[in-house]
Amino acid sequence: MDIQVWSDVVCPWCYLGKVRLEKALATFGPEATVTYRAYQLDAAPVPEPLPIKHVMAEKFGGPARAEEMFARVKTVAASEGLTLDFDRALAANTFAAHRLIAWAATQDRQADMLDALQRAHFTDGIDIGSLPALADVAGLIGLDAAAALAHLESQAGTAAVNTDIEEARALGISSVPTFVIDGKYVLSGAHDTETLLAAFEEIARRESANAGL
Numbered sequence: 001m002d003i004q005v006w007s008d009v010v011c012p013w014c015y016l017g018k019v020r021l022e023k024a025l026a027t028f029g030p031e032a033t034v035t036y037r038a039y040q041l042d043a044a045p046v047p048e049p050l051p052i053k054h055v056m057a058e059k060f061g062g063p064a065r066a067e068e069m070f071a072r073v074k075t076v077a078a079s080e081g082l083t084l085d086f087d088r089a090l091a092a093n094t095f096a097a098h099r100l101i102a103w104a105a106t107q108d109r110q111a112d113m114l115d116a117l118q119r120a121h122f123t124d125g126i127d128i129g130s131l132p133a134l135a136d137v138a139g140l141i142g143l144d145a146a147a148a149l150a151h152l153e154s155q156a157g158t159a160a161v162n163t164d165i166e167e168a169r170a171l172g173i174s175s176v177p178t179f180v181i182d183g184k185y186v187l188s189g190a191h192d193t194e195t196l197l198a199a200f201e202e203i204a205r206r207e208s209a210n211a212g213l
Contacts, residue, residue, distance in 0.1 A: 001032040001204060004180040006039040006168050007114075009094045009101075009128060010052075012073045012084055015118045017177035017190035018111075019080050024196035030204050035105075036114050038098035038164035039176045045093055049127040052089040088125030097128045098164070099157035100138060100148060109143060116141050182207065 005021065007014035018036075025032055056066040070086045077084045097117050104113035120126035120137050127133050131152040139145030151157065171180065179187040179196075185203050187196070 001028075001030055001200065001207075002182050003032055003034045004037055004183075005034060006037045006164070006173050006178045006180075007176045008039050008041045009097045009114070009117050010089075010092060010121055011041055011176055012077065012122065013190040014177045015082060015084075015122060016073070016077050016080060017179075018114065018118070019082060020190060020193045020196060021179070023193040024200060028197060028200050030200075032200070034111065036101065036110055037168065038101070038161045039168050039173065039178075040094055040098075040165065041176070043093070043095070046091050046129050049090040049092065049129060051087075052091050053086055055091040082122070084122045085125065086122075089122055090125060090127045090129075092121070092127055092129030094128065095161060096131060096134060096152055098161045100134050100152060102157045102160045103148065103151045104138065104141075104143060107143065109141065112141050113138065113143075 003021070005018070007017065021034065025034070053063070053066060053070070056069065057063045060066050060069065070084075074084045074086070101110055101113050101117070104110050116137050117128055117134075120133075121128050126137065128137070131149060134152055135145045135149035138148035168178075171178075171186075173188075175188055177188070177190060181187070181200070181203055185199075187199055191199070
């Protein structure tokens with residue numbers, strides 16, 4: 001089974017969805033390959049790091065509404081063992097982070113890089129819009145931080161990220177996480193582990209039946 005996942009690093013539901021996907025696949029029988037694809041919830045530049053709480057308050061109608069949203073996702077994330085510290089999280093344009101994930105994929109460390117960046121953003125308050133900070137995160141998972149920085153300071157990986165974003169647009173993806181299975185089955189949202197597992201099993205059943213025709 002081939003699973004393509006469109007997600008953004010600063011999307012808490014994508015972080016949650018990744019954890020639930022991994023749990024579902026841990027008990028799913030058939031072999032599955034997972035590829036994470038780039039998506040930007042907001043492609044606007046962020047000239048300087050700003051507290052995510054301030055940004056979200058302006059975007060969603062004030063601090064009270066933003067706090068309500070934060071509280072909901074924090075509670076759900078905690079039930080999956082994730083810590084979301086929105087008091088520390090900083091707003092960032094994620095294009096460079098996606099380029100770093102693409103670079104890590106060439107070393108078979110894509111999922112590890114994504115996980116490290118999500119943890120850096122949501123738990124550690126690291127500015128993932130900063131190229132040196134991104135390179136440091138690469139170093140934390142055992143990749144060459146100097147090579148990562150050189151990659152980020154060039155234009156390498158730009159085409160790969162743009163391709164992902166353009167493909168998402170062509171597929172009509174407007175929210176993340178979105179899972180595209182075997183190129184034709186689409187699941188949107190951070191479904192719970194049981195729902196994902198049931199979907200994968202049904203898809204495997206259908207594909208097996210089709211193969212027997």
